[in-house]
Amino acid sequence: MGADNLDDSLTTQTENSPRELLARSFFFVCAFVSILTTVGIVFVLVTEATTFFSETAGLRGVTGPTVSIVDFLTGTEFSIASEQFGVLPLLSGTLAIVVGAAVIALPLGVATAIYLSEYADPQTRKYLKPALEILAGVPTVIYGYFAVEYITPLLERYLFPDIGFFNALSASIVVGIMIIPMVSSISEDAMSAVPDDLREAGYGMGATKFDVSTGIVVPAAISGIFSSFILAISRAIGETMAVTIAAGASPKLVEFGTVGAGPVSVPYPDPAYFLEPIQTMTSAMVQLLFSDITGGGVAYRSLFGIGITLFVITLIMNVLSDWVASRYQEDYD
Amino acid sequence: MADNSSTRVSRRKFIAASGTAGALALAGCTSNDSGDDGGNGGAGGDNGGNGDGSTTTEGGSGGSLSGEINVTGSSTVYPLAQAVAEEFMGQHDGVNITIQSTGSGGGFQNYFCVGDSDINNASRPIAEDETQLCSDNGVTPVELKVATDALTVVVNNEADFVDEITFEQLDQIWSAEEPPTTWSDVDSDWPDEELNLFGPTEASGTYDYFLETVIGEEGPGMRTDYQATENDRQIVQGVQGSQYAMGFFGFAYYSNNPDVVKALSIEGGESDGAVEPSLETAKSGDYPLARPLFTYPATEALADEHVAEFARYFVEQSTNQELVAGTVGYVPNSDEEMQEAMDALDSAIESA
Amino acid sequence: MATDTRTTVSEGFGEVSRTVGTAFRYLLLAATLVGILAVGVLFVYVGNDAIQPLTADPGWHLTFFLTLVVPTLAVGGVLRARADGSFRVGLESLGLLAVMPLFAGGVATLFLSVLPALVTFSYAVALGLVVATVVALMRSRRVGFGAKLLVVGVATVVSLLFVPGIIQSLPFVPVEWLLVALTLGTPVAAIAGAYATSSWNDRRTGRIAGAAALGGVVAAGLLGSLIGFGGTAATILAAVAGVPVALYAATALDRHPARRDGLLLPLTVVGGMLLGAFLVRTVGFAGPAAWLDWAFLTGPNSITAEDAGIYPALVGSILLMLIVALLSFPVGIGAAVYLEEYAPDSRLAQLIEVNIANLAGVPSVVYGLLGLGLLARMLDEGLPILPAAIADPLGLEPVRVGANLFGIGTVFVGGMTLSLLILPIVIISSQEAIRSVPPSQRQASYGMGATRWQTIRNVVLPKAFPGILTGTILALGRAIGETAPLLVIGAPNQFGLPQELSSRVGAMPLQIYAWATTSGTPEFYAKVIPAGVVVLLVAMLAMNSVAIVLRNRFQS
The missing domain is CATH 3.40.190.10 (Periplasmic binding protein-like II)
Structure with missing residues (x-):
């Protein structure tokens, strides 16, 4: 578009012409699509989930088996065959994946962010950042395959001879790897936003680069770092294919052991849980898609019960992350 | 895997054939017979008659x-x-x-x-x-x-202590009611080793059938502490990996890989004595888990x-x-x- | 970021505990590399399983080492040592040469397997007529906007309704490759012409470049059909890969003639490959028994591992990406423009922004439920233009459209679902790109009396376009690997070539999942799945690398 053209069109139009209105409404409609998406998700989840819960199923005219909300949220057994739809075993599986992934991704992600923000020269950053993006871009179905085919056999050979063919550990390792970039990029943004004055003040007091990074930059960026943690964990909760392929399809609650003697006994979750096949909320959803052996469609409808639970959990995490980021943000202006 | 379909053109040959077919007419125009534009051509070529029971219906063959x-x-x-x-x-x-x-x-x-x-x-x-x-x-x-199909119960090749099993024993092993933890809990002649169980997920018809036939629909249901998978290969891998493992799945996977695990003969149902799973016993109806x-x-x-x-x-x-x-x-x-x-x-x- | 001041200041300090500092630095570097290296090792594993390079004769490796690796390293080393930018030209043209044929292959599958050439051509002509009308009207200043809109609307409807039918019923039509050359070559030539016009600042050069591009495409088609390579394939290769590479080389050399030597690098690589291939064939060295071969790429799926191919899944993925790009690109840009240019601080805009941030965090499997519940089930009968609730009291028939598009697992529903899934990412990255356009440029435009829309069209979007494109391509790279939403909307495990938008969807990640779950023989695991994984990874990496190169080029 040459300069003449620009001049031409600049001179012939006015602000409230039909063309302006058309453009404005087109852009508005585009922006409104996102609102419609949210409304659509909530609408679908609510209408379908109400046919699953017995409190509301009557209103929807559903006949056939249903599950009460209380039983769903507090049930300790999840079994399609015996129509037990307690979400706790699935939640327990999801938590195992989250804990394992967080142990890997949070320290590595923060270390990566510190390195990129404080140490790496521009040339190194130019290569490292795209490489990190690829970690998040590898399709999760491939991560699942990696976990089953390469990681579990390695763990079995060198570390845990008793590990199950499907296990929470290998799945959480790949989920951890795939959320590293989420932690590192948001944390790095937060660290980059720390003004150089603060760093220079630190150096002026004789601090080393190590002191400045850990003593000044990280504390100053802590809200961004926590916000990145929450978002990454939220992503791990929603991760589906890798856990479906690698973590198994055996819904079970974590078992607790106890430490201490006499009256003082502290329960702790048994780490052996990681070596066993488990099932997460997301992988249960995939399995439910392919099953309804008892009829009545209750298994199929429970899909939306789990779906709405998952949606609410991730929504809370997102709002929380937003709140943390804004609540504790230092204002440097 | 052997090349077990004489009718199928090997994909490599097919590619070569369609490659040469790609040499096009060079005239600037062709006559337009639209209506038949489904795909890249060349593939309809090889319909080779099928050994038995060739098509005898109106409208017939030939990719129309x-x-x-x-x-x-x-x-x-x-x-x-x-x-x-x-x-x-x-x-x-x-x-x-x-x-x-x-x-x-x-x-x-x-x-x-x-x-x-x-x-x-x-x-x-x-x-x-x-x-x-x-x-x-x-x-x-x-x-x-x-x-x-013949639902097949398999154990590790090294499990020389067991060759056949009864419905009662299967029920005892897989039922949710007082599930045994060791082999010797089921039969004192069997070793005092932990049972390592693999099976299909609840979603599968195989699970459904096993539950109905062996444990009974009204019974306590199936135990849940076994390693469940949709994938037969993974059941086989699990069983292969542990000397004291047991698993069950459809006959298809076993018949393709008969050497990697050992199939148990089953006693129960209508049959007399233990019957091993095979195409013949399933066909004759002797094998109790045929469906x-x-x-x-x-x-x-x-x-x-x-x-x-x-x-x-x-x-x-x-x-x-x-x-x-x-x-x-x-x-x-x-x-x-x-x-x-x-x-x-x-x-x-x-x-x- | 004031990186420079930071490093200079820090230089003088930190002598006291240098060991701790150094250890910390390397610890951080190690932590940064752990994930990358782990995935890199896994890539090597899976690549080894798919290609099995060790099964080749040692002589095969030696030949290619001598004809390809050694000369490439030598030429690259020399170019790099000269440090005059020719190495960069060499690398970039090599990259283009590696990536563009992949995209050409993608386009080719669509033309060869999904879109009948004549139908595509007829619709392209119809669209071309519409575009011509729009351009002609834009030039005229006498007609009012409302009238223009009316004319364009009528022209669109008439053209799309009648032109395709007329063309398809012509008794004689050009052969397939010529149709494709015209359909694809004309827009490519137009883009090439526009690009040349802007980079040489000369309309005549632009016209020549456009004509040369179209001529080159047609010539390639003719040559391709003559030598038996396939006219259509050659046409598409020339249009999608040949024209961009030639254009890149021409502009790079015109700007910096001294960097001409950089082109030696791609020449060495191509020459080395050809020479190596010729030598191993003459001597008779066996290459690797790769599972990932031409037959795998172009064959249908099968129940036996040795016959299983990925072609239907590949075509399905490309078709899906086409729909996703067509839906999410305009809507994403539109939403970003609204949020940044029209209503930056209004209540509604804030609500929409918060909403988009939350949508970005919704798990993909939940988007699948949206697709299943809304698009596949509730809209199964079509989009209610006149819903029964309104129609019945009025005594009218309810009107629903698109009944065949909606439904369980159709390509269209899959594309819609994936579009909604990546829309937040597209919007957020487009917003960043738009925000990075300096306000001074907008103010200059307004200062000259331009309206908002004119400023957006002439100033903001052209400046932000590379950034928007980068974000969209990265988002598409994510969409191509998505499996869960497709599974949820009811995608099949076994599928053939999608025939139309109402076919049940197939895609590469679905095929990999199906192989892993339903066809689980050891051969599938050891060979077929790795081959499929490599194809999917290559597609994803090609898209990411294009996005990253674009970003590096325009981020300045």
Whole structure:
């Protein structure tokens, strides 16, 4: 578009012409699509989930088996065959994946962010950042395959001879790897936003680069770092294919052991849980898609019960992350 | 895996052939016979007659059919349906058959009976409430038996202490009621080693059948602390990996890989003494865990010629030893069974 | 970021505990590399399984080492040592040469397997007529906007309704490759012409470049059909890969003639490959028994591992990406423009922004439920233009459109679902790109009396376009690997070539999942799945690398 053209069109139009209105409404409609998406998700989840819960199923005219909300949220057994739809075993599986992934991704992600923000020269950053993006871009179905085919056999050979063919550990390792970039990029943004004055003040007091990074930059960026943690964990909760392929399809609650003697006994979750096949909320959803052996469609409808639970959990995490980021943000202006 | 299909052109040959066919006319124009523009040509070429039961229907062969066929249902029947669909699509270029492995009941409930699929496979006969649901939605299923499966119980090759097992013992091992933790809990002659169990997930028809036949529908249900997977190979790998493991799945995977694990002979049901799983014992009905496999086309869908043709082909192929037993690993239909299914199908097509 | 001041300041300090500092630095570097290396090792594993390079003769490796690796390293080393930018030209043209044929292959599959050439051509002509009308009207200043809109609307409807039918019923039509050359070559030539016009600042050069591009495409088609390579394939290769590479080389050399030597690098690589291939064939060295071969790429799926191919899944993925790009690109840009240009601080805009941030965090499987519940089930009968609730009281028939598009697992529903899934990412990255356009440029435009829309069209979007494109391509790279939403909307495990938008969807990640779950023989695991994984990874990496290169080029 040459300069003449620009001049031409600049001179012939006015602000409230039909063309302006058309453009404005087109852009508005585009922006409104996102609102419609949210409304659509909530609408679908609510209408379908109400046919699953017995409190509301009557209103929807559903006949056939249903599950009460209380039983769903507090049930300790999840079994399609015996129509037990307690979400706790699935939640327990999801938590195992989250804990394992967080142990890997949070320290590595923060270390990566510190390195990129404080140490790496521009040339190194130019290569490292795209490489990190690829970690998040590898399709999760491939991560699942990696976990089953390469990681579990390695763990079995060198570390845990008793590990199950499907296990929470290998799945959480790949989920951890795939959320590293989420932690590192948001944390790095937060660290980059720390003004150089603060760093220079630190150096002026004789601090080393190590002191400045850990003593000044990280504390100053802590809200961004926590916000990145929450978002990454939220992503791990929603991760589906890798856990479906690698973590198994055996819904079970974590078992607790106890430490201490006499009256003082502290329960702790048994780490052996990681070596066993488990099932997460997301992988249960995939399995439910392919099953309804008892009829009545209750298994199929429970899909939306789990779906709405998952949606609410991730929504809370997102709002929380937003709140943390804004609540504790230092204002440097 | 041996090349077990004489009718299928090797894909490498096919590529070479279509490559040479790609040499185009160089004139600037061709005459326009539009209407037949389904795909890149070249593939309709090789229909090679099929050994037994060649097509004798009107409208016939040669890739003139076109359209979509959506198949859902049992994961047990899935490999058979896939093999048949592969052959059929090789002969009819314009037909796209999609198969979704949904489990028998899931397929009826969520897809077939609400009109979202043309054909549903099942590893058990259709249930009454499912027939009801179908007719509520104006869908009329036609039951066609296409093969017989033998549910196979396997142990590790090293497990020399056990060669056969009774229904009672299987029930004891897999039932949710007081599930034993060691082999010796079941039989004192067996070693005092931990049972390591692998099986299909609850979603599968195999689980359903095992539960119904061995443990009983009214019983306590199946124990849940075994390693469950949709994938037969992973059951085999699990069993291979542990000397004291046990697992069960359809016959197909075992018949393709008979050396990697040991199949147990089963005593129970109607049979006298222990019977080993094989195509013969399943066919004769001696093997107590043999079960028929079905496919259910919707009468309404059979009004479409390509669906009717595919259903006919499926039934014809059900006697194909090489395909059903060789490639897939199930017991083929006898000629009578095939004829019976074909008659049912033909009258359904008539009425469609 | 004031990186420079930071490093200079820090230089003088930190002598006291240098060891701790150094250890910390390397610890951080190690932590940064752990994930990358782990995934890199896994890539090597899976690549080894798919290609099995060790099964080749040692002589095969030696030949290619001598003809390809050694000369490439030598030429690259020399170019790099000269440090005059020719190495960069060499690398970039090599990259283009590696990536563009992949995209050409993608386009080719669509033309060869999904879109009949004549139908595509007829619609392209119809669209071309519409575009011509719009351009002609834009030039005229006498006609009012409302009238223009009316004319364009009528022209669109008439053209799309009648032109394709007329063309398809012509008794004689050009052969397939010529149709494709015209359909694809004309827009490519137009873009090439526009690009040349802007980079040489000369309309005549632009016209020549456009004509040369179209001529080159047609010539390639003719040559391709003559030598038996396939006219259509050659046409598409020339249009999608040949024209961009030639254009890149021409502009790079015109700007810096001294960097001409950089082109030696791609020449060495291509020459080395050809020479190596010739030598191993003459001597008879066996290459690797790769599972990932031409037959795998172009064959249908099968129940037996040795016959299983990925072609239907590949075509399905490309078709899906086409729909996703067509839906999410305009809507994403539109939403970003609204949020940044029209209503930056209004209540509604804030609500929409918060909403988009939350949508970005919704798990993909939940988007699948949206697709299943809304698009596949509730809209099964089509989009209610006149819903029964309104129609019945008025005694009218309810009107629903698109009944065949919606439904369980159709390509269209899959594309819609994936579009909604990546829309937040596209919007957020487009917003960033738009925000990075300096306000001074907008103010200059407004200062000259331009309206908002004119400023957006002439100033903001052209400046932000590379950034928007980068974000969209990265988002598409994510969409191509998504499996869960497709599974949820009812995608099949076994599928053939999609025939139309109402076919049940098939895609590469679905095929990999199906192989892993339903066809689980050891051969599938050891060979077929790795081959499929490599194809999917290559597609994803090609998209990411294009996005990253674009970003590096325009981020300045």
